[in-house]
Amino acid sequence: MSVFRQDTGGDEFLQLYRLDLAGENEGRATLLTDGRSRNTSLMALHAHPSGDAFAYMSTLRTTKDTDLWLVHPLRGETKLLLELEGGGWQGAPWRFQHECPVSLFVCGRSVG
Numbered sequence: 001m002s003v004f005r006q007d008t009g010g011d012e013f014l015q016l017y018r019l020d021l022a023g024e025n026e027g028r029a030t031l032l033t034d035g036r037s038r039n040t041s042l043m044a045l046h047a048h049p050s051g052d053a054f055a056y057m058s059t060l061r062t063t064k065d066t067d068l069w070l071v072h073p074l075r076g077e078t079k080l081l082l083e084l085e086g087g088g089w090q091g092a093p094w095r096f097q098h099e100c101p102v103s104l105f106v107c108g109r110s111v112g
Contacts, residue, residue, distance in 0.1 A: 001018055001052075003032070003042065003073050004017055005039060012038065014038060015031060016032040016039050016042060017029045017031055017032060018030045018073040018074070032078070033058065033060070033078075038058065038059045039059075039060075040057045040091075041056055041090050041091035043056070043091060052072055053070055053071070053072055054071050054073065056071065056091070064086075065084060066087050067081075067082060067083050068082035068084065068091065069081060
């Protein structure tokens with residue numbers, strides 16, 4: 001399985017898709033998001049208990065505010081993790097090393 005982003009005709013409303021790499025659905029892309037919101041900053045969370053979760057930023061909730069979401073692509077489930085106000089938010093992976101094997105998703109916003 002692979003997860004990727006793609007827009008339609010350059011509209012920059014990126015959607016998340018799961019690409020099946022093996023099995024009876026090999027080569028099939030499945031839409032994971034709503035098809036209308038803008039979805040950015042896709043990052044794998046390697047320490048998530050299920051091992052298949054990805055964090056991403058999306059305008060799904062209000063169409064203008066960019067929030068932090070979690071998706072389980074194999075199950076097609078999404079969950080709102082953090083409501084943020086306004087746009088311009090981006091995420092970046094941050095993974096602790098050694099004693100604390102936890103992945104975090106840090107949100108930042110440029111001001112000015």
